[in-house]
Amino acid sequence: MAQTVVLYCKAWGIRNIVISPGSRNAPLTIGFTEDPFFKCFSIVDERSAAFFAMGLSQQSKEGAVLVCTSGSALLNYYPGVAEAFYSDIPMVVISADRPGYKIDIGDGQTIRQPKVLESHVNYSAVLKQDVAHATTTIEKLQPSMITGAGIKRQQEGIQRYNEECIQEALRIAFNEQAPVHLNCPFEEPLYQTQASPDVWEPSGPFSVYRPQVPEELQAYADQWNSSAKKMVLVGSLSAGAVSQLLLDKLAEDPSVIVLTETTSNLSHPNFFPSIDSIVAPIEKSERKDELFRQLQPDILLTFGGMIVSKKIKAFLREYRPQHHWHLDQKKAYDTFFCLEHHFKQDPADFLRSFLPKTKKTESGYQPYWAAVKRRYEEKRQDYLSQIPFSDFKAFHSVVRNIPTNISLQLANSSTVRYSQLFDLPPSVRVYCNRGTSGIEGSTSTAVGAAFNADTPTVLITGDLSFLYDTNGLWNNYLRSDFRIIVMNNGGGGIFRILPGAEETRNFKTYFETTQELNLEHSCEMYGLQHDRATNESELDSLLQDFFTISEKPRLLEICTPRTLNNKILLAYFDFIS
Template sequence: MKYPSIYSAQTIILYCEKFGFKNIVISPGSRNAPLAIGFASNKNFNCYSIVDERSAGFFALGVSQQTKTPTILVCTSGSALLNYFPAVSEAYYSNIPLIVISADRPSYKVNIGDGQTIVQQGVFKNAILDSSSLALDPKHNFKEIIKSNKQKILPKKFTEKTLEAEQKKTQALNEKIINSLFTKAISESLPVHLNAPFEEPLYNFKSTPSVKINTVIKNSIKKTSNTFLSNSLLKKYSRIMILVGCSDANVLSENLKNKISQFNNIVVLKETTSNLRHDSFFGKIDQIIAPIELSTHRDKIFEKLKPELLITIGGMIISKKIKTMLRNHRPLSHIHLGKYGSKDTFYTGVKHFKVEPSYFFDKTLDVFKCNSNYKSEWENLSKLRKESHKNYLSKVKFCDLKVFSKISEIIPENYSVQVSNSSAIRYMQLFDQNPSSNFNCNRGTSGIDGSTSTAIGASIGSKSPTLLISGDLSFLYDSNGLWNSFTEKSFRIIIINNSGGGIFKILPGYLNDKIHEKFIETRHNFSAKQLAKMHGFKYIQASSSFGLKFAFLNFFKSSSRPKILEIFTDSSLSAKVLENYFLNLKKS
């Protein structure tokens, strides 16, 4: 093992060991060489080299998404750090822990014309849990430090004893900063930023550390008292809706799901990314709600469907339809369950109970019991929609809707599925999914910019084979995500290529003219074929129902290379089919 001679760099590595962090994502540079070499030469860490920092950030996010532990990001100074911002903001709004460690030049070399230098402290500002800059080690090349007329680290005149005292004080401060940031990342499951200024020389190393760090002290997490047990908010309601956003499959126990399903006054709406599976719960939310929006009696119907009490679980809600419904027809009360993610999405005010949902319902479920036909209102609609959905699909031509229906049917058991943003995740929400597979999507900021990198990171962090389902723009945008040497052979990508942002054709206000086509939809003629070849993926394509059926035959079978299946569809036809789909459901 090689330990950098810079004390603060040593300290960072030693604390990462103490905290048990395993996965380190390193982007190239010189200023971060003490950390890069120190981490890479240490067998306690799994190190991944990714050149593009934007891609590296999303890769790390994917790893943390699956492992539920912080992944370390290490970059050099300057604009390299800024490229992490999209992934950091996604992590912040999705409650995913990341630890960003940026190497920096000493403060006295910032804003004086030194190369590759920006003000790095605080760059993430509104999208970070906390950030701090370490103090520069006074003992490391103190002769260079005192040359500066701007440095405030050492007095003009000092003794060796003074130098030792300053280094000891700096070491104690840096340990406190590192310990605090690392603890916060774990306890709050959010990104933090540690900025580390290093003076040259950067490439001196030792076989054993020269600093001895103090014992790691992890801050205790405050427990929330169970005041909800006697709260008047939880008195009997005749109409209760449990709405589940992005979460893990175990967010509710099987026993509890079965128990909740017996309540006629409780409706459970679940999104694809909730990973919640139960036959009596309602998925495909838009399939139920969207046709009502087209009805002249929509307000009357929505008043019947709206809850008195709304209980939310998990992260971001994808369905714009349910958000619109609950904002226009508001519940009397809204409570959110879970350690993280309380948001007043529906304009009612929200009460946050920081307890596990299973624990909450174990203690309170019987309070909610009463006679009601609330659930049957939803069941009747859902049953009608299912029949219309099935009949319509059997008649449509090859298009996006047909393709997503087929994809949903063929996803194998126990897959980790990553879905890109925009139309891909919205189409997936219209279909039942394999109950043994887990589904994730970057819904924190809902950008298309890092889906591929996130998926490849997730494949490293997951114990299951991984499938990415992506639109063409999202895939092309993040094609650097394929630029690495550790993509799993079992990794699969399905691209639905409708030659642009097909979603914009189905949004209100779309005009079928040259301006929309060029600047909104961004029409193109690109294919993933050459990218697949360049990055060593096996490439398959399909543009018909027969071709798709043939492509699926061997797509998920074991292979010596990862695979890309690119499916070409007509965006104009797809938009028309989807529009008619909801009109057809309205008739049911």
């Protein structure tokens, strides 16, 4: 079984193998590590390993394999598997297991592993245990497993079944861009090796096939051309997914406004990258209904992954467009409860076919909101000149000093939301675990991504996100050009801007979860250079050389006032109103 798994992964060209230590997975570990084709990584913490593998796959586009031992090890993969499921990242989870006859009898490191990930994988299978291996043990403990057909013939049937399951798992992982799970029961002994395999090598390499579903677009183009208010809203998207020529055509139409998020990796002077800066002032206006109806599109065209902005979601759910179309080969979420049509195509392919059928429509839609955008950009600069040191001001300093041509990994919660308020250099490629939007694996993902990235990687994270995932630094794969910026506001600062925040012991303990830990100790343990800024001048000084070449990775801790940050952020929206 182990030989077959290894040979099929090789035939499919999967090089990245992330292994967590154990005994039951020894046949798999030996098979992968003894073959120079594979790049094997050792990550002790399975939760970290899953996010590390996701980061590798995110950058290489080749997918990654996870290998763990039996028992609770598999359960620790679940947060990363769920993130990969919602982020459309191929991941092959291969869990070793005890034989079925040793489950629920009091044996150590055993749980019910079959189908344990089923809700968040696109394929799940339990491979059949070999009967040609440890035959004497099987005959003694579970004689009913041995049929009357003879060991050789029975093993041939098991082999055919396992090959079909493995092939189907890998086909789905790459064609559907999703995680899959193979559970592999092994009987002892586990560490035996042999000079040559017992099974035939599959006739690869295998190709990935992602079908397009072309449609007759003229009727939709006619609708588009007759509308004076079209909104394009773009969520998480890989850099370069849509050509600049296509973006230019959208941007030049006065009847179209393109709202982008930091994670969309799209840029154009006519686009609207700070969505909340448009919507929040309307929420506070006495003319709220009038202005929202002015912003309300006739047609909403969406593509990309999850949307960060809660404000745009609330607006479009209340002021729904007449038509909502979504572009994606795989899925379409009815985020705004008005989805009309799902075009099952890659966004770039759709736009290449669709835009030549469209024409510019005279409209004041884009010009009006472009003027609003210019006003809030001017007011943002005024506001920055007036406020004290805080998360808001620190994030602006970081963005202003961030190098071009880097990979930027953003943690969730406050970090990704602050990033929406400032313009990054167009050459910066932005990533964030927005599939489940959890804080648990940001560092591990960034470390894995950095290992495979062709440019330096910077992670911006909050203190709780960083502390939650310090095991992401517990490996030998940190590049010296890896940089971490921790916005340390002493707790979960985002809860202070949510409704219901109160200055009580209960709030500080169970929601904000205040902390006073010294991050320098973590840096010393994991071999990172540590710097700390507590005011604007210290921060600007440290940022001058923070991104330059160094012998080891660096972490910059930015300490901001816990009880002031939320007031400054909320006051920003009042100020630009």
